[in-house]
Amino acid sequence: MKRPASMFAINLMLMLAWCGAFGSFAPWTLLTGFLAGFGVLYLTRRVWDGPEPQYFRKTIAFVSFFGFYANALLQSSILIARQVLSPRITAQPGVIAVPLQAERDVEIAALAILITLTPGTLSLDVSEDRSTLYVHAMFLDDPDAVLHDIKENFERGLLEFLR
Numbered sequence: 367m368k369r370p371a372s373m374f375a376i377n378l379m380l381m382l383a384w385c386g387a388f389g390s391f392a393p394w395t396l397l398t399g400f401l402a403g404f405g406v407l408y409l410t411r412r413v414w415d416g417p418e419p420q421y422f423r424k425t426i427a428f429v430s431f432f433g434f435y436a437n438a439l440l441q442s443s444i445l446i447a448r449q450v451l452s453p454r455i456t457a458q459p460g461v462i463a464v465p466l467q468a469e470r471d472v473e474i475a476a477l478a479i480l481i482t483l484t485p486g487t488l489s490l491d492v493s494e495d496r497s498t499l500y501v502h503a504m505f506l507d508d509p510d511a512v513l514h515d516i517k518e519n520f521e522r523g524l525l526e527f528l529r
Contacts, residue, residue, distance in 0.1 A: 376403075377407055379403075381396060383399075427523070427526040430523070434519060438520075439484060442484050442485045442486045445485075457504045457505055459503065459506060460506035461502050462509050462513055463498050464501055465497060465498055466497055466498060473524065473528050477499065477520060478492070481499075486505060487501055501516065
């Protein structure tokens, strides 16, 4: 059984072979090489680890989460820009306690960092028992919606490819 890390290394070698064949290490060539390598590994997946190795699931989850997070950054940046340019302030800031499913330090740290990097939110602290993350949100009109967004989109998406 191949581990996801070794599958990733094989994918990187295929990407480098692709770039060598094209004689270019431009970003577009690296991306297409990685995708071509991923495709080759996926088509030969039965040789590697049965019907669907963990590597494919994790890579697809990572790409999906990356797309979600890029959209979240764009949406929140627009929201903050509108607030800054608006003649009157409509933000209702507040702090919310987010119960965590994340257990490992890397999971909690990654979630806290992603929340902090998103405009309008800031991770403040983690409870001593590491079961709750305290988040300051600039727009806390609906605390349940903010909690749902953090739990269902950020944490669940992050844990899909970290576990």
